Amino acid sequence: MGTGETARAGTIADNGGSAVYETSVVAAATLWSAGCWLRAGLLAAMWCTLCWMPAAELPRAAFCLAVATAGILLAFVHSSERALDRLDRFPGAGRLVAHLSTTQGRATVDASGLAEGLGMALATTLYAGIAPVHGLPPAVRTAGVVLAIAYIWDAVLQAVIDPGWYNRAQPPSRGMRIFRPTIPVILAGLIAAFVWPLSDEGREVAPAVLVLLAGSPLLYFPAWAAFDVLLRSSAVQVRRASAQACENAGTDMHSLVKSPLIILHQHIHTRQPELAEIRRLSWAAILNVEAVRRDLSGIAPPPEAPQTFDELWRTFTSIVPFTDQRRMIADAGSLAVVLSPTDCQLAQRVLPDLATNALRSGASEVSVACWKAVDVGSRHVHIEVVDDGPGIGASTGLPLAVDGTLPQRLPGGPGSSLWALDDSVRRHGGAITLVDRSVTGERGTRAHARWQEQDRIGLATAAAGPAG
Numbered sequence: 001m002g003t004g005e006t007a008r009a010g011t012i013a014d015n016g017g018s019a020v021y022e023t024s025v026v027a028a029a030t031l032w033s034a035g036c037w038l039r040a041g042l043l044a045a046m047w048c049t050l051c052w053m054p055a056a057e058l059p060r061a062a063f064c065l066a067v068a069t070a071g072i073l074l075a076f077v078h079s080s081e082r083a084l085d086r087l088d089r090f091p092g093a094g095r096l097v098a099h100l101s102t103t104q105g106r107a108t109v110d111a112s113g114l115a116e117g118l119g120m121a122l123a124t125t126l127y128a129g130i131a132p133v134h135g136l137p138p139a140v141r142t143a144g145v146v147l148a149i150a151y152i153w154d155a156v157l158q159a160v161i162d163p164g165w166y167n168r169a170q171p172p173s174r175g176m177r178i179f180r181p182t183i184p185v186i187l188a189g190l191i192a193a194f195v196w197p198l199s200d201e202g203r204e205v206a207p208a209v210l211v212l213l214a215g216s217p218l219l220y221f222p223a224w225a226a227f228d229v230l231l232r233s234s235a236v237q238v239r240r241a242s243a244q245a246c247e248n249a250g251t252d253m254h255s256l257v258k259s260p261l262i263i264l265h266q267h268i269h270t271r272q273p274e275l276a277e278i279r280r281l282s283w284a285a286i287l288n289v290e291a292v293r294r295d296l297s298g299i300a301p302p303p304e305a306p307q308t309f310d311e312l313w314r315t316f317t318s319i320v321p322f323t324d325q326r327r328m329i330a331d332a333g334s335l336a337v338v339l340s341p342t343d344c345q346l347a348q349r350v351l352p353d354l355a356t357n358a359l360r361s362g363a364s365e366v367s368v369a370c371w372k373a374v375d376v377g378s379r380h381v382h383i384e385v386v387d388d389g390p391g392i393g394a395s396t397g398l399p400l401a402v403d404g405t406l407p408q409r410l411p412g413g414p415g416s417s418l419w420a421l422d423d424s425v426r427r428h429g430g431a432i433t434l435v436d437r438s439v440t441g442e443r444g445t446r447a448h449a450r451w452q453e454q455d456r457i458g459l460a461t462a463a464a465g466p467a468g
Contacts, residue, residue: 309337
């Protein structure tokens with residue numbers, strides 16, 4: 001691994017904890033919202049069981065379920081910034097809001113969790129345990145116990161996979177980290193204690209049901225492991241996508257910004273630079289900078305219709321000095337080639353780099369061609385730039401490979417813009433090759449880029465190959 005790769009790997013490793021935490025926050029937000037609605041549905045079903053309770057037991061049952069209802073409402077408030085703002089408007093609620101706000105993203109005990117836990121502990125005693133409600137049909141009593149334990153199971157699952165466990169900026173205390181693996185075992189013991197048939201009413205629930213309910217928290221271990229695997233895999237993908245986005249941004253910056261600025265710089269250093277030409281080139285560079293900014297900001301609307309290579313060619317030559325435009329020739333048949341939006345974006349990267357390199361080599365003539373062809377069973381887009389300069393091998397002292405692959409010691413090495421461009425093209429099923437024309441007794445270099453056609457555009461016009 002080279003120095004650049006080592007540094008990059010180190011950066012990704014340093015950001016790994018942050019990526020895992022941020023990914024867990026996104027995942028937990030969806031899971032928490034879904035869990036709140038699930039628990040609300042379970043609680044609503046428990047309210048329905050009051051229809052079978054004796055009138056004398058209704059006040060007690062209503063009180064227990066009211067505590068649980070307050071807990072789930074507090075859980076909904078805890079998960080919504082807008083709800084917290086509304087709660088803050090009530091007199092005396094400021095301290096509660098401050099507490100709920102400071103516990104977000106942290107693995108700690110909070111008011112909403114305590115309220116839900118107390119509410120469900122009271123609700124469970126309505127159906128089993130020491131003093132369950134009298135007169136409930138066995139089926140309703142069994143259903144009530146299952147609903148209560150399912151509520152508790154879902155609520156504690158949120159605690160087991162809470163994003164706070166992955167928060168390196170505000171990590172949980174050592175005691176909480178030790179407590180986390182014991183949560184399933186402790187909860188299993190508490191459930192067993194609460195549903196143990198200590199009364200005749202409690203014995204109406206089948207023992208097998210009670211055993212399964214008491215052992216259900218042990219399922220947290222595989223759920224936790226699965227969540228960790230998916231979370232860390234997603235975080236790795238996020239880091240890769242971020243690194244890829246940075247690399248693409250670098251390629252865009254070079255192709256659309258650096259290339260026109262290099263041309264402008266060269267024109268300024270000519271013997272008789274023209275002021276009007278300088279103004280035109282600098283304005284073209286400014287427009288390209290704005291285009292890159294909009295693209296990187298995600299506000300540049302993607303082109304909805306395919307474009308011809310002629311449009312791309314005219315856009316590129318607008319940033320080339322008039323004196324250099326005379327040295328450049330586009331194949332007439334290539335101008336009619338129609339490119340899909342994705343292919344046009346790739347060509348917009350490839351053409352400026354290859355053509356600018358040819359101009360900088362001191363060539364007196366640069367020929368550009370674009371065509372489509374079926375290669376190895378798939379359709380490819382080709383862009384070829386041929387110049388009559390001294391050749392890259394002569395300018396660098398490095399002979400090109402016979403197969404045209406990029407020389408390992410190209411100026412800038414594998415981290416150069418040409419290597420980055422080649423990597424981008426390879427991700428689309430292609431490659432860039434450089435061929436020294438001196439092997440055939442000619443001068444210059446033949447730069448050839450090809451990639452698999454993207455976003456097929458059906459019966460659009462395509463040239464079969466460069467003219468001549």
